[in-house]
Amino acid sequence: MSGQFQLDGQAVPFEDGQTILQAARAAGRYIPHLCWHPDFPPHGSCKLCVVKVGGRHLSSCAAPAVEGIEVESDTAELRAERRALLQMLFVEGNHFCPSCEKSGHCQLQAQAYEHEMMSARFAYFYPPRPVDASHPDIVLDFNRCIFCELCVRASREVDGKNVFALSGRGIHKHLVVNAESGRLADTDFAADDLAANICPVGVILHKRQGFRVPIGERPYDARPISRVELAAGGREADE
Amino acid sequence: MSTSGSSAGPRKLRVATTSLAGCFGCHMSFLDIDEYLFDLLDRIEFDRSPLTDLKHCGPCDVGLIEGGVCNAENVHVLREFRKNCKTLVAVGACAINGGLPAQRNHLELGACLQEVYAFRDGLSGSGIPNDPELPLLIDQVHPIHEIVRVDYFLPGCPPSGAAFRAFLTDLIAGRTPRLDYPAIRYD
Ligand code: SF4
Ligand code: SF4
Ligand code: FES
Numbered sequence: 514m515s516g517q518f519q520l521d522g523q524a525v526p527f528e529d530g531q532t533i534l535q536a537a538r539a540a541g542r543y544i545p546h547l548c549w550h551p552d553f554p555p556h557g558s559c560k561l562c563v564v565k566v567g568g569r570h571l572s573s574c575a576a577p578a579v580e581g582i583e584v585e586s587d588t589a590e591l592r593a594e595r596r597a598l599l600q601m602l603f604v605e606g607n608h609f610c611p612s613c614e615k616s617g618h619c620q621l622q623a624q625a626y627e628h629e630m631m632s633a634r635f636a637y638f639y640p641p642r643p644v645d646a647s648h649p650d651i652v653l654d655f656n657r658c659i660f661c662e663l664c665v666r667a668s669r670e671v672d673g674k675n676v677f678a679l680s681g682r683g684i685h686k687h688l689v690v691n692a693e694s695g696r697l698a699d700t701d702f703a704a705d706d707l708a709a710n711i712c713p714v715g716v717i718l719h720k721r722q723g724f725r726v727p728i729g730e731r732p733y734d735a736r737p738i739s740r741v742e743l744a745a746g747g748r749e750a751d752e
Numbered sequence: 753m754s755t756s757g758s759s760a761g762p763r764k765l766r767v768a769t770t771s772l773a774g775c776f777g778c779h780m781s782f783l784d785i786d787e788y789l790f791d792l793l794d795r796i797e798f799d800r801s802p803l804t805d806l807k808h809c810g811p812c813d814v815g816l817i818e819g820g821v822c823n824a825e826n827v828h829v830l831r832e833f834r835k836n837c838k839t840l841v842a843v844g845a846c847a848i849n850g851g852l853p854a855q856r857n858h859l860e861l862g863a864c865l866q867e868v869y870a871f872r873d874g875l876s877g878s879g880i881p882n883d884p885e886l887p888l889l890i891d892q893v894h895p896i897h898e899i900v901r902v903d904y905f906l907p908g909c910p911p912s913g914a915a916f917r918a919f920l921t922d923l924i925a926g927r928t929p930r931l932d933y934p935a936i937r938y939d
């Protein structure tokens with residue numbers, strides 16, 4: 514089965530079983546997202562992919578495409594709501610971009626740029642989140658976690674190691690390492706694990722790699738994440 | 753310094769600038785607009801600023817604040833700017849999110865001072881400075897929007913000269929400042 518729906522007034526075809534976000538992407542249309550990853554089932558935690566259908570908010574990464582629906586995505590209202598979500602993520606962690614090795618490669622930062630987030634607007638929590646540099650090849654900077662659980666899922670489902678988990682609730686939610694000591698060095702984590710290479714922000718960092726790419730040449734320096742992704746999507750389809 | 757604009761042309765905008773808990777990097781980047789500074793001086797004049805060395809702020813059109821708030825004096829200066837400036841702008845990472853100085857926020861202030869003034873090698877042994885002239889430190893460093901209302905934010909560490917230029921051009925023309933994609937940067 515297949516059909517089509519309207520995204521911001523333009524037709525998008527879909528195959529049965531596709532979500533709104535997947536169908537949009539396949540049609541070369543961009544809906545912002547953070548916790549979603551093409552190789553994993555939807556997580557539905559960041560809500561950046563929010564769209565409106567019939568006046569109701571839906572997470573487009575999880576909502577199935579349905580024949581004939583009218584989906585709003587690129588509207589001033591939804592842009593403002595997405596910006597507010599990003600602002601909350603910034604104040605709930607400690608995001609000091611100038612000293613972050615992920616800067617210029619970071620999806621959270623790139624989304625904030627694209628949504629013209631000029632400040633985090635809310636009061637900062639400054640939660641204490643000590644780093645873990647115990648592992649010979651990887652450093653964990655917990656200050657920047659957005660709780661997408663991509664590392665948790667990759668480690669458990671692909672690497673077969675179950676190195677990470679989330680613990681706590683609300684502002685106390687944080688990423689933990691599944692070892693008695695809580696230290697990454699005391700796990701069988703390795704730098705070529707998928708979990709070591711999937712974090713969309715600057716938590717799971719490879720040692721001795723930082724700041725290799727000069728400012729100006731990093732993925733999101735010149736072009737917004739929507740354009741970078743659509744270009745990459747085109748390449749992926751060719752492969 | 754003259755406050756009256758010349759008889760010809762529009763009145764000059766009066767601009768004040770300061771650095772609170774900042775490194776003056778934003779001020780240096782502001783000067784990176786190079787020869788555009790001459791065009792700018794046809795349209796603006798400076799009030800309180802490290803560039804004029806005026807110590808207090810009079811009524812102004814625009815206040816540019818670099819740096820976050822780490823001590824009691826920063827709070828007073830920030831309030832003086834808010835009181836006098838029609839438009840207040842948070843300039844740079846530290847004014848917007850606390851920046852580098854805020855990296856002490858998860859440490860206890862006393863422990864932090866001891867680490868710097870008591871436990872380091874090669875110190876004179878005079879301990880933590882407590883001269884009454886020194887402004888009282890606040891337990892955490894805060895971005896300025898947590899203390900006063902802020903009208904606009906100019907991110908970057910520092911914002912580039914081009915970002916300053918685009919921002920001020922909009923402001924002088926009476927438009928809401930808006931930066932193009934590559935000019936919005938947090939590093
Ligand atoms: S993780 Fe991203 S948003 Fe956070 S400090 Fe690093 S670059 Fe900035
Ligand atoms: S460490 Fe990275 S991948 Fe893991 S949950 Fe946090 S943000 Fe997601
Ligand atoms: S991308 Fe859909 S909720 Fe995060």
